[in-house]
Amino acid sequence: GIIVRNSILLVDFINHSVLAGKPLEEAVIEAGAVRAKPIILTALAAMIGAFFILSDPxxxxxAVSMVFGILVSTLLTLVVIPLLYFGYLKHFGIAALTHTE
Structure with a gap:
């Protein structure tokens, strides 16, 4: 739930910036910079919560799988999601943001 929500917020931030007239590259970089701290702090809080059950056999x-899963998925959220979305918008154009069916 946490990672999906973070990805949605990151993409939404990019969408709002692009629709406000910012260049795509700048919007992706700004979204990563602005949303990185809240994403990392949320993941860190979840990992700290999992550390308390490490002593229970x-x-x-x-707990180990939760900590490493959150760590890897957070890194992927901050790197892969913006890159994939950047490629998507570069390929299909900004018009893909306003296209509704």
């Missing part, structure tokens, strides 16, 4: 595997 029953839930230790769950």
């Amino acid at each position: 029953i839930f230790q595997g769950l």
Whole structure:
């Protein structure tokens, strides 16, 4: 849930910036810069919560997978989502933002 929400907010921030007239490259970089701190802090809070169950032998595997899953997915959210969306908008154009079916 956290990672999906972060990705949606990142894409939405890019959309608003582009529709406001900013160049695509600048909008993607600004979205990453502005949203990076809240995304990292949210992921860090979730990872710290998982650290408390590391000492429990029953839930230790769950805690390890949660910590590394959140870490990797946060890095992918900050790098891969903006790159893929940048490529999508470069390929289909800014008109893809306003196209509704």
